[in-house]
Amino acid sequence: MISPLKIAVAGLGTVGGGVVKALTARRLDLTERAGRELDIVAVSARDANKARGFAHTNWTADPLALVKTDADVIVELIGGDEGIARQLVEAALESGKHVVTANKALLAKHGKALAVKAEKNNLQLKFEAAVAGGIPIVKALRESLISHGIHSVKGILNGTCNYILTEMEASGRSFAAVLKEAQAKGYAEADPTLDVGGGDTAHKLALLSTLAFGIAPDLGAMRVVGIEQITPADIHFASEFGFRIKLLGVSRRSHDAGQGWVIEQVVHPAMVRARSPLANVDGAANGVVVDAGEAGPYFFSGRGAGEAPTASAVVSDLVEIAQGSFTQVFGRPAARLAKLNAAGAGATQSAWYLRFEVLDAPGVLAEIAGQLSQTGVSIESMIQRGRAPSESVTIVMITHETAGAAVERALKAIAASDKVRARPCMIPMEAA
Numbered sequence: 001m002i003s004p005l006k007i008a009v010a011g012l013g014t015v016g017g018g019v020v021k022a023l024t025a026r027r028l029d030l031t032e033r034a035g036r037e038l039d040i041v042a043v044s045a046r047d048a049n050k051a052r053g054f055a056h057t058n059w060t061a062d063p064l065a066l067v068k069t070d071a072d073v074i075v076e077l078i079g080g081d082e083g084i085a086r087q088l089v090e091a092a093l094e095s096g097k098h099v100v101t102a103n104k105a106l107l108a109k110h111g112k113a114l115a116v117k118a119e120k121n122n123l124q125l126k127f128e129a130a131v132a133g134g135i136p137i138v139k140a141l142r143e144s145l146i147s148h149g150i151h152s153v154k155g156i157l158n159g160t161c162n163y164i165l166t167e168m169e170a171s172g173r174s175f176a177a178v179l180k181e182a183q184a185k186g187y188a189e190a191d192p193t194l195d196v197g198g199g200d201t202a203h204k205l206a207l208l209s210t211l212a213f214g215i216a217p218d219l220g221a222m223r224v225v226g227i228e229q230i231t232p233a234d235i236h237f238a239s240e241f242g243f244r245i246k247l248l249g250v251s252r253r254s255h256d257a258g259q260g261w262v263i264e265q266v267v268h269p270a271m272v273r274a275r276s277p278l279a280n281v282d283g284a285a286n287g288v289v290v291d292a293g294e295a296g297p298y299f300f301s302g303r304g305a306g307e308a309p310t311a312s313a314v315v316s317d318l319v320e321i322a323q324g325s326f327t328q329v330f331g332r333p334a335a336r337l338a339k340l341n342a343a344g345a346g347a348t349q350s351a352w353y354l355r356f357e358v359l360d361a362p363g364v365l366a367e368i369a370g371q372l373s374q375t376g377v378s379i380e381s382m383i384q385r386g387r388a389p390s391e392s393v394t395i396v397m398i399t400h401e402t403a404g405a406a407v408e409r410a411l412k413a414i415a416a417s418d419k420v421r422a423r424p425c426m427i428p429m430e431a432a
């Protein structure tokens, strides 16, 4: 048997701890699959005295010291798009060491430069755990669904948001109440902004776009809307229309008469048909639908975060490296990843759910309808739910299919009216 693959693990938290435990507990089976032993030769974390539930040797507080060991692979599981994580990955690739990481924030920001560095040095940079936890979506887009081109990728990529929306639907409680409970149970971070604001989904979507379309990861032109404004009323109305609300990351390729092929990347709460696969991804799970053109649509679902699913993805990357298989980081030469030709802002074509909180006064409905019609938005159906006189009423409308930009223009004018009591809400209704 060939010599062991020597591994150094930086970060021994949720993911790093899971990786060490899996490599230890499943040593024999993994050796058979890899064709060689997988040996952890050094580890790094901040606190040497923290109880971690597993034994570790050759510990250092300085992750960069791992680069000076005889490890073949550095596993970066610290996190963060700059600082020590970036320094470590760069230093490893400059020192001739392969890298496995779960760090979507780092790759969304510096993915092209790091991939170029890896490929220039004939090294592997693998990141299956960075998107959708244990679901093998990176490998599927990088190596499997490549024959007919990808039309779109849509995913529920953040378990915290999906958990909150699922709980809001089940209990009728507000976003704030469910978030508070999720934080108390440890399902949401103390600072949940990156999750609920859509930023984490954006990082993952940028990587899926790169794999699907061969563009460099680009967060700049991505429209990102989180779930903070979703109310129990929206969820209730969605259900009346036969839909459920999910936070989706959507990356879609389309042909624009003026610009040629353009890619639209957007993260937003969307209504998905109640019987569609994505609508039935519940709780903290993740799901991804890939439209692979003539090769058909594919649906992946499973656990998108947590110790075991994420460790599973890291270990599969390590086994591939041990086997000696060489894959380009994003499935194409990194140096040739193209600059994003982004679809214009507000390009999303869809039917839209609109909700207005307005004063119960004469003429309000006519004012809203007038503004919508001025920007060419036509209404398919409408529901008005009143309360006691002098209180606000909720007006919900479904539009015919139209560009988001036209709806946004109308909503801006409507929001300026003194009869409108809260910022109007617009949610796209996904066709599938």
Ligand SMILES: NC(=O)c1ccc[n+]([C@@H]2O[C@H](COP(=O)([O-])OP(=O)(O)OC[C@H]3O[C@@H](n4cnc5c(N)ncnc54)[C@H](OP(=O)(O)O)[C@@H]3O)[C@@H](O)[C@H]2O)c1
Binding pocket: 010, 011, 012, 013, 014, 015, 016, 044, 045, 046, 047, 048, 050, 061, 062, 063, 076, 077, 078, 079, 080, 084, 102, 103, 104, 105, 129, 130, 131, 133, 304, 305, 306, 307, 310
């Ligand atoms: N958690 C998930 O389910 C999940 C899923 C997918 C991807 N990821 C990604 O995986 C990565 C790790 O996430 P995690 O949840 O495992 O984080 P975590 O539990 O917070 O663990 C981070 C680890 O990094 C160590 N660390 C932090 N700063 C350090 C420094 N300056 N020097 C040395 N060690 C340092 C910490 O040391 P101490 O233990 O001593 O504090 C800890 O062991 C992140 O990029 C994250 O986005 C996580």
